[in-house]
Amino acid sequence: MTPTPKQLAAIKVAVFVLALVPLARLVWLTLAGALVEPLQFITRSTGDWTLYFLCIALAVTPLRRLAKWNWLLKLRRMVGLFAFFYALLHFLTFLWFDHFFDVAGMLKDVAKRPFILVGFIAFVLLIPLAVTSTNAMVRRLGGKRWQWLHRLVYVVAPLGVLHFWWMKAAKHDLAQPMLFVAIVALLLGIRVWWARKKQTPARAGVVQQ
Amino acid sequence: MLIKRSPNGIDLPFPSEITPRAVFENRRAFIRQMAAGSIAGGALLEMLSREAFAQGVNPKLAAKRNPALSAQDKPTAYHDATHYNNFYEFGTDKSDPAENAGTLRPRPWTVSIEGEVRKPLTLDLDALLKLAPLEERVYRLRCVEGWSMVIPWVGYSLSELIKRVEPTGSAKYVEFISLADRKQMPGVASRVLDWPYTEGLRLDEANHPLTLLTLGMYGETLPNQNGAPVRVVVPWKYGFKSAKSIVKIRFVRDMPRTSWNRSAPSEYGFYSNVNPAVDHPRWSQASERRIGEDSFLSRKRKTLMFNGYDVASLYTGMDLKKHF
Numbered sequence: 001m002t003p004t005p006k007q008l009a010a011i012k013v014a015v016f017v018l019a020l021v022p023l024a025r026l027v028w029l030t031l032a033g034a035l036v037e038p039l040q041f042i043t044r045s046t047g048d049w050t051l052y053f054l055c056i057a058l059a060v061t062p063l064r065r066l067a068k069w070n071w072l073l074k075l076r077r078m079v080g081l082f083a084f085f086y087a088l089l090h091f092l093t094f095l096w097f098d099h100f101f102d103v104a105g106m107l108k109d110v111a112k113r114p115f116i117l118v119g120f121i122a123f124v125l126l127i128p129l130a131v132t133s134t135n136a137m138v139r140r141l142g143g144k145r146w147q148w149l150h151r152l153v154y155v156v157a158p159l160g161v162l163h164f165w166w167m168k169a170a171k172h173d174l175a176q177p178m179l180f181v182a183i184v185a186l187l188l189g190i191r192v193w194w195a196r197k198k199q200t201p202a203r204a205g206v207v208q209q
Numbered sequence: 210m211l212i213k214r215s216p217n218g219i220d221l222p223f224p225s226e227i228t229p230r231a232v233f234e235n236r237r238a239f240i241r242q243m244a245a246g247s248i249a250g251g252a253l254l255e256m257l258s259r260e261a262f263a264q265g266v267n268p269k270l271a272a273k274r275n276p277a278l279s280a281q282d283k284p285t286a287y288h289d290a291t292h293y294n295n296f297y298e299f300g301t302d303k304s305d306p307a308e309n310a311g312t313l314r315p316r317p318w319t320v321s322i323e324g325e326v327r328k329p330l331t332l333d334l335d336a337l338l339k340l341a342p343l344e345e346r347v348y349r350l351r352c353v354e355g356w357s358m359v360i361p362w363v364g365y366s367l368s369e370l371i372k373r374v375e376p377t378g379s380a381k382y383v384e385f386i387s388l389a390d391r392k393q394m395p396g397v398a399s400r401v402l403d404w405p406y407t408e409g410l411r412l413d414e415a416n417h418p419l420t421l422l423t424l425g426m427y428g429e430t431l432p433n434q435n436g437a438p439v440r441v442v443v444p445w446k447y448g449f450k451s452a453k454s455i456v457k458i459r460f461v462r463d464m465p466r467t468s469w470n471r472s473a474p475s476e477y478g479f480y481s482n483v484n485p486a487v488d489h490p491r492w493s494q495a496s497e498r499r500i501g502e503d504s505f506l507s508r509k510r511k512t513l514m515f516n517g518y519d520v521a522s523l524y525t526g527m528d529l530k531k532h533f
Contacts, residue, residue: 030505036293036303037356039498039505100508113490167491172401172472173301 002071015075019082022049023089039097046090047119051164051180053083054157058187065194077133080153084130087123115166122159125152154191157184267429272343272363278419279347280517282499285358287427289501294434295352296453297401298387298394305396306434313393313454315430315438324460325380328373334438338424341369345428346421348444350451351483351516355509357497362442363425368416370458376412380460383415384408385441385452402468408452409465409479410443414523419444423451445518447481478533482524483516487533 003011026045030038060076063069094116099106110116129150131137138146161184165177296306299313321331332340343363351357371383389405391397397404414420421442424430431437436453443450449469459465469477476490485495496509503510515521524532 036289037498037500037505040303040354040356042505097505098509109493112488113493115491169473171301 001069008071008074012075012078015078019053019078022086039093042097043090043093046086046093047164049086050083050090051157051160053079053086054153054160055180055183055187057083058153058157058184062187062190081130081133084126087126091120091123115163118159118166119163122156122163125156125159129153129156154188157188267425267432269429270338270343270363270425272345272425272428275344275346278344279361280349280359282347282349282359283502284347284361284427285499286501290358290360290426291432291434293356293358293500295354295448296396296434296436298389298396298404298406298454299434300396301399301401309395310433310437312395313388313433313437315433315454318438318456320439320455320458322370322374322458322460324384325377325462326460327375327377330374334424337422337439340373341365343424348419348421348442349516350442350444350448351497351512353447353449353477353481353489353492353494355492355494355497356500357512358500360426361428362421362423363428364421364423364442366418367420367422367441368418370422371412371416374460376460379462381412382461382464383410383412384457384459384461384465385410385455386457386459387452388454388456402472405456406452406468407465408441408450408467409461410441410450411464411523412460414443417520417523419518419520445483445515445520447483449477450481480524480529480532482529482533483512484514484529484533485512486514487530 022045026042029035029041035041057076057080060072060079064072095101095103095106099109110120129152132141132146132149141149161177161180164180165174168174168177292307293303294306295303296310299306299309316334318334319331320337321329323329342365344365345361345363347359347361349357349359367383385408387406387408388394389397410420421444423436423440423442424438426432426435431440436451436455439455440453441451441455450467464479467477467479469481470479483494488494494512497512498505498509
């Protein structure tokens with residue numbers, strides 16, 4: 001199944017609009033006064049969607065290989081940028097609504113509470129990926145180097161999940177974080193498995209003794 | 210218009226005395242319902258009749274306000290106080306208790322008071338309601354998660370109950386044990402905490418006049434999601450210290466292991482006093498957001514030591530960073 005260029009353009013628009021639904025929802029709920037504590041909802045929801053988009057971005061390559069849907073690659077940049085977009089909103093919520101742009105207070109908070117530090121590192125590591133997402137940057141860096149840099153996402157996703165896990169940990173409410181661990185482990189594990197298979201092609205046909 | 214002066218000379222506009230609950234409780238909920246109604250047209254009438262204009266769903270409780278022990282802060286809207294709750298027996302989301310607590314049967318109910326006491330007692334709800342004159346007290350409530358509310362509770366000082374059971378000299382602590390019934394409480398099926406929920410106070414804390422044995426709020430009996438039919442409220446400690454839906458009160462020699470302390474001892478100490486100087490690993494305690502009053506666009510308000518209550522004398526000589 002390969003969409004025509006026209007269909008692909010339509011799919012791109014659809015993904016773009018769908019990716020904005022969580023933002024529209026939280027703006028609507030906040031303005032309608034439907035939330036008792038909007039800060040918590042905005043923080044949670046932007047954090048959740050960062051992780052969802054990271055997982056979707058990581059799922060592109062395995063899906064492409066398994067289903068032979070090469071065109072999926074054309075959507076990956078947008079999905080990755082939406083992960084960054086929601087991470088940025090998540091960070092701004094922390095900086096603005098939680099700390100009211102008191103950077104000193106924020107840094108104190110980051111240093112004092114390790115789960116925030118982990119999330120902050122993950123966010124910082126996402127910045128170079130977002131900045132180098134344009135075609136011009138791919139050309140400037142060269143494909144190999146660009147690809148190497150963008151493997152940072154293999155660090156960012158586990159850090160993001162760790163951040164979420166830690167936030168939930170002492171409330172013993174780990175169902176959601178465990179699901180993320182399983183998904184990210186599967187998405188990264190399949191890459192490790194493929195990489196190993198590639199390294200030892202000679203053994204592929206050898207029967208184990 | 211008749212203007213009543215309170216005995217201490219401070220005019221406390223106390224909504225539940227002036228206006229029917231339905232009217233004072235929330236402009237916000239009304240707006241919310243309007244918003245909801247504008248989406249789901251037909252739902253509007255139903256919601257308005259059920260929540261805003263019908264008199265309270267819970268039976269009224271006649272109680273006289275105790276101005277000396279009441280905060281002057283503006284009470285939180287009833288809808289917010291009953292729809293943003295931590296009550297893990299009904300689920301871990303703030304909206305779960307309001308949604309799931311309908312299965313709790315607050316009557317018949319008995320509370321057994323036992324342990325190091327000369328006169329152990331088992332009291333049913335009517336006996337509890339008649340044990341001492343009911344008072345209405347407006348208390349600030351500060352959650353360890355960094356938000357706060359102001360709630361007009363109804364009850365009487367726990368000391369009224371304590372003096373009737375006559376603790377022995379070896380009673381040093383009071384342990385509160387909540388109901389943990391899978392049939393009534395869907396959240397008990399999950400292992401987020403060791404059930405039953407257990408909390409505790411030092412005997413002198415339990416005897417402090419502010420410690421309220423609570424049977425109602427906003428002039429009515431407690432809604433299920435707020436700990437019906439009987440809970441304690443300890444206003445200078447984080448909300449989780451105030452055990453809900455209590456079935457057993459035990460007087461003991463040794464410091465009880467509380468649910469949260471067992472679950473994460475490095476995060477939840479026994480005392481759990483509101484203390485802006487001692488941060489929780491996941492929530493700074495320096496500031497707080499007052500639900501329904503402070504917009505998320507405004508700076509958070511500073512948290513007061515002991516939530517602004519004058520109870521420091523209970524902790525003279527203690528290092529509150531160590532005994533957090």
